[in-house]
Amino acid sequence: MSESAPSTARPSDRLVDAATEVLAEDGWEGLTLQAVAARAGVSRVTVWRQATSRELLAAEMINRLAVDYRETLWPILTGPGTGAERLGAALAAMCDVADRHLPLLLASDSAFRQSHAEVMHAVGFTEPIVRLIRDGVADGSIAGPADPAALGDVVFNATYWPYIHLRGRHRWSARDARAMLLPLIQGGIREVARAGAPAASRPAEPAAGSAP
Numbered sequence: 001m002s003e004s005a006p007s008t009a010r011p012s013d014r015l016v017d018a019a020t021e022v023l024a025e026d027g028w029e030g031l032t033l034q035a036v037a038a039r040a041g042v043s044r045v046t047v048w049r050q051a052t053s054r055e056l057l058a059a060e061m062i063n064r065l066a067v068d069y070r071e072t073l074w075p076i077l078t079g080p081g082t083g084a085e086r087l088g089a090a091l092a093a094m095c096d097v098a099d100r101h102l103p104l105l106l107a108s109d110s111a112f113r114q115s116h117a118e119v120m121h122a123v124g125f126t127e128p129i130v131r132l133i134r135d136g137v138a139d140g141s142i143a144g145p146a147d148p149a150a151l152g153d154v155v156f157n158a159t160y161w162p163y164i165h166l167r168g169r170h171r172w173s174a175r176d177a178r179a180m181l182l183p184l185i186q187g188g189i190r191e192v193a194r195a196g197a198p199a200a201s202r203p204a205e206p207a208a209g210s211a212p
Contacts, residue, residue, distance in 0.1 A: 011050045011060050014040050019057040024103035031057070031107075058104070065101045072097050073128045083136025087189075090132055091159050091182055098164050099174055106168040126156040133189075145192055154192075159185050 011019075018040035023031050031054045037044040076090045098105060130152030136142030145151045159181065166177040 011057055014042075015047060015050055016057060016060045016064065019054070020061060020103060023061075023107055028054075028107040058107075061101070061104045065097070065104060068100060069094075069097050069125065077128055077131060082139050082141035083132050083134070084141035087129070087132040087136060087142070087155075088182070088186060090128060091155075091185060092178065094156075094160055095163050095174065095178055095182075098160060099167065102164065102168055105164045125160075126152050129156050142189065151189070151192060155185060155189060158188070 015036060019031060019036045022035045022039050026035065033047045033054065034044050036054075036057065037047040040047070072093050073090055076086050076093060079086065081089070126149075130149050133142060133145070133148045133152050133155070137144045137148060163177055163181055166172040166181065167174065
């Protein structure tokens with residue numbers, strides 16, 4: 001390997017911070033290694049050696065999102081309260097995480113290749129929501145749906161992406177977006193559970209930890 005070849009090491013926190021700032025101001029199209037170097041105050045060669053592409057920088061931003069999501073929701077999963085109470089807290093916490101990573105999430109349509117989408121799926125973003133629904137069913141605070149996993153999938157996607165859209169595309173404040181969206185989602189959970197909606201028609205997913 002020649003001395004000028006780029007490193008395979010992960011980008012430094014300094015570069016990821018700079019990339020996040022550039023993405024927030026200039027979007028995916030403006031996220032170039034030259035722009036990241038200028039924001040970080042380093043040479044473009046330094047950036048090139050640490051991060052071979054903006055896709056690698058995006059992957060590191062996704063990793064930060066995943067860590068933040070897990071660390072934010074874990075105290076709610078393990079804390080006191082009924083399943084329904086903790087589910088409400090989890091939905092609000094999801095919005096907190098979305099606000100902290102909004103530039104990345106708004107760029108998702110154009111930024112992520114299939115491999116990045118697979119990384120986001122592999123993190124298991126819906127798993128805490130499904131767990132809290134099951135807890136609520138067990139303690140009686142949530143009426144038992146026909147398929148808790150399907151309901152958890154719907155609840156996550158009906159909360160996270162509309163919230164991001166309202167915040168980023170429509171420029172709603174966090175307070176207004178939450179005030180309109182979260183009661184709607186929580187009321188919908190009660191209606192679906194009461195109705196006993198049939199399980200979603202979809203391929204069966206392997207159990208956690210099972211071989212593909």
